[in-house]
Amino acid sequence: MRAVYLVSGGVSKFTKARHDKTFQGIVKEAVDYTVNDLGIEYKNFLELTDGSVASYFSDHFQRQLMSGIMAQDYLGLCPKPSHRVEGGGATGGLAFQEGYKAIASGYMDLCCVYGFETMSHVETWKGNEFIALASDVSFDFPVGGFYSGYYAMMVVRHMKEFGTTVEQMAHVSVKNHRNAYHNPYAQKRQKLTIEDVRQSTMVAWPLTRLDICVMSDGAASVVLASEEGVRKLEKASGQTLPKVKVTGIGRGTDAMRMSDRPHKKVPLLSFEKEADYKNLKYPGIHSFRAGRSAASEAYKNAGIKNPMEELDFVELHDAYTSSEIQTYEDLGLCRYGEGGEMATSGKTFMPGIDYGMKLKEKPVCPVNPSGGLIACGHPVGATGLMQAVFALWQLQGTIAKHFKDEALQVKGAKRGLIHSHAGTGTYVTVSILEAA
C-alpha cells in the first residue's frame, strides 16, 4: 500500500438551518476553502484531482435521490470518477477511509472527499423520526423509535454495570461546549455548569437536552494525496505543503438491533489482561464492540500500544455525552468501566482553558478539543470529515489561522485520532493521523 497524506480541508459554518444556499452551494463553500488553503486556483484543482467520494447519510431529509452527483456537477468535477458512501452517523468516517483506499491502492493520486447534510428541511420531531428509521422498522421503530431513547438505554446499563453517573456525563457536556467557545465553526458556543446540564429539559432519562447533539445543516471536505499527488500540488502552488500522514485505519460493525448484541468476552488491547474483566459480559448494550474492533485494527496498523500515552488528542463521535464516555473505553483511553472517572479526571480537557470547575489531574490527551458533535453540530455526512479537518489543522499547527483564536491548538501535536460512529454503534471507523 502507498503512503496517504491529508493535505487540506474546509468546513462550512454548521447552523440549524442554511436557507440561504442549496446543499450544493454549501458543499462548494467547504471545497472552496479547501482549495484556497492549498494555495492553488480552483481551475488547477479541477485539472489535478483524479476523482471524489461523496458523503451523505439521508435521502429523505431532502427528498432527493442522487444528491451526490448534484454536488459533483456543481463542483465541476464531472466526468471524473466518484461514488456515494452511506453508513449512518459514520458516513463521514467511512467516506474518509474510501478516499484513503483510493490513494493507498494506487487508483488515484489526488482524491477530494466531500460531505454534507441539510437536516433543516423537516421539523425537528419529523427529523427525529427520520433518524429513528435507522433502526429495525419491523421490531424496533414501531415500539417508539427515538435515537435518544436508544442511547439512554445503553447508558442506563453502563451506569448499572460500572457505576457511571449523570454528573460524570455532564462533565463531557461542559468540556465540549466550553471548547467550542473558541471554535468559530461551532453551532453552540456556551459556558455551562454541571447544574445547567442536569437542569436542562429531560429528553430520555437520564439524558437531558444538553447531553445530546443537535441537528444541523453543513458541509466539510478534505483532499487526500499520494506522494505523487503532493508533488503535483506543490508544483502547482509553488510552496511546500504542511501535510499530515494517515498512518492507520480501522473499522468495525455490530448488529442493528441492540437486543441482538451478544454477551461474551472483551477483545483485549495490548495493555489489558483477561483478569481485568472477569465478570464483564461484552459488549451487551453498555459498550460499542464496533468501536473496539475499529480501534484495535487502527492501532495495529499505526503501531500504537498505549493510546493514552501515544495520542496527543482525539476527535470522537460524541452524539451523546454518554457515548463519549463509552468511547473512551472502546478506544482504550482507559479500561472498560473507568470511562466515567476519566470524564471528570481532567485528563481529556484542554490545557489553558478555564472550565469553571476544579479538575483533579492535568490534561493528558484532550478529547474533542473542537467541541465535538455536541457543540459543533452533527450534519451527519459532514461530521466525520469535519473531524478530519480539525485534526489536520491541529497537526499542522494552524488552528490559530483557521479559528482566528489559538486557544484550541494542542501544542506540539504529533499524532491524533478521529472516530466516527453510526447509530447505536453499528458502524464505527477509527483513523490515525500524524504530522509528516
Next chain:
Amino acid sequence: MKKKFIDRIREMKGGEILEPVIFPDSLDSLKTMAPIIIKQPYAIDYIHSYGQDSPWFAGLANKKLLGTKCCKCGYVFATPKLSCMECGAECDWVELPQEGRIHSFTVCHFGAEAFLDQCPFILGLIEFEGADTLLLTRLVGPNPNEANLKWVGMKVKAEFVQKPECKPTDVYFVPV
C-alpha cells in the same frame, strides 16, 4: 413606483403565495435576495412484509411470545432471527417464557413525531431465562416520573393487547 425588494425569508402556505413576489429593478442586487421557501408534502403507504419473521407477529395475536433457536449451536434469540448470527445455521421457532427481567430502560419525554402524543412512555429491553438475546418493548406500570436504576432487574411479565394490529406493540410488559 419604487418596488420593495425581498429582504427576508418568505413562507408559503400550501403553495399559495402569501404576498406578491417583488423583483428588483436591477439584476445586480439579485445575489442578496432572501431565499424563497416552499412546502413539499410527502405521504406514502409502504407495503411492508414481515417475511420469515411473520410467525412472531401471528404469535402475539394468539398471546404467545416466540423466539428462535439455532438448530446447530442452540443459541436462542428473544427477537427472532431465522439465520443464526453465531454459526449461520437455520433457526427454529420456540416459545419464550412470558416472564423476564428489565435489562435496561429509558423514559422518553420526547420522541419521533409518530410517538410524540404518547410521551412520556417507557422503553425497556427484556432478558429471559434461557435466551441469549433481548427484546425491545414498552413498559407499562412504573411511574415515568420516578425513573431510577432500581428498575433494572425488575421482574416483568408480558401482556397482550385486546385488538392486535400485527405490530411489535401488540405485546408490552408490566411489573409482576
